[in-house]
Amino acid sequence: MSATQKHIALNVDAIRKDFPILNREVNGKPLIYFDNAATSQTPQQVIDVIVDYYSNYNANIHRGVHALSQEATDAYEQARIKIQKHFNAKHVHEIIYTSGTTHGINLVANGFSSLLKKGDEVIVSALEHHSNIVPWQMLCERTGATLKVIPMNANGELVLSEYDALLNKNTKLVFVNHISNALGTINPIKSIIEKAHAVGAAVLVDGAQSCPHIRPDVQALDVDFYVCSAHKICGPTGVGMLYGKEEWLKKLPPYQGGGEMIAEVSFEKTTYAGLPHKFEAGTPNVCGGIAFGAALDYMNSIGFDTIANYENELLVYATKQLEQIEGLKIYGTAKEKTSVISFNVGNIHPYDIGTILDKMGIAVRTGHHCAQPIMDYYKIPGTIRASFMFYNTKEEIDTFITALKKAVIMLS
Amino acid sequence: MTIEEIQNEIIDEFSMFEDWEERYQYMIDLGKTLPLIDNAHKTDVNIIKGCQSKVWVHANMTDDKITFTADSDAIITKGIIAILIRAFSNQHPTAIIEANTDFIDKIGLKEHLSPTRANGLVSMIKQLKMYAIAYQTQLN
16 A cells, blocks of 8 residues: 555545635735644534524533532533543543633643752753743743753754753753644654653643644653644634643642632631643533534544655645745745645745735734744744645645745845 | 825825826825935934834924824835825825824725834824924924
């Protein structure tokens, strides 16, 4: 069997019918949505789950004795099991619902405040989103720990020899994204994790950009913490998950106080609930959690191998076309990358190109993509970023290329 | 001319454009051709950082009238700046404080003044008004 035969071919025409938003027009033109790395679109199957929840069993969970509360609790906890299975976590209580990736990172960073001291070191990569930099800087300010950075090369890959040199017995934590949001680089996290563990450091992987394209196995990776957001995976905004190894989650103190996370409360002393509720203070995003599960069901019904294979075809096709445009430079040419292309054309400001593309119904992201250190490395104000999902087509890429050429002519 | 008269003149001009392409080509040409600010004033003090494009603004008052000069690193932003300066520059502080920017909506460029655009233009307009308030205080 050849490599291509291993994957079931993706029927993009059928898939596009699942996404009502893809039928709309923007500025009088059919929408071409290439801003998937910022947020993915939502299939009808997930929208139906959201409508069903609010139409039929909206209730607060875990405490109500009535039928609606029971149904909502069951659905919410069933979704947690779906998430556990999807990521292959050992225990269901290792899955903590969050409001998204940033929340998960802050929860862990806050917890480590009580575990770090002056002289300890934490390592971040040069490829991170601001949300995987700032919480750790704040942690270092609180504890006196030192922040070290794994540098990147011109291809947008991490320089792993430098990483080896940074690791030592004082290293307590390493945090790195699985895939760079600005460049699409897939980082070798398995090896990064192994090396960190060899010096006794824990690793948090930011999976915001990886989860839409690959299915991470947290046990195989032996990762300590893995975070992601549902809205990048065809789910709703405002919900995500933190996977943490049981031993770590037991060690970390609660992040926020409130209802749901307690066992007993008196004015003298409060005892905390067990996992996962210890980290889930307050009424959660019940509908969001249930829809998160539905989104994973939807993605798995297509299959991540099929998705990755198809998206890689789009990446190769678009890269080839873009390279034909005079003066166009692609940032991020790592050997291992996902369907994200960051680029500039000559000296034209990304904002100008993004504005003209929008007039032609094409949504791309422009700017520094919340990754200013990467832009500083390349000495540019930002890039235009086109990011594809499995519901995009080669025809859309053709239209995008034509529109881009037109924008360049207008702006030159 | 008053600010309102200039704004109406701009609305008239833009009404001649048939589609977005003509409108944007005009803006781009404005952005390309106009010298907007003396390099000496393109300093960090005068910078307004949008999330995406940068804007520089400088103000000066002679004979009770404020003159603005400005620039941006993005050409469409620069085109809009040219239009804003045409409307607001060389006016009395009170007129600038009281003026509104509805005409931007009427010439089909509303989206550029949305806070989500993060191009620095919203802050720039605020800055023009702040200068006017500051100079107004001097006049009092």
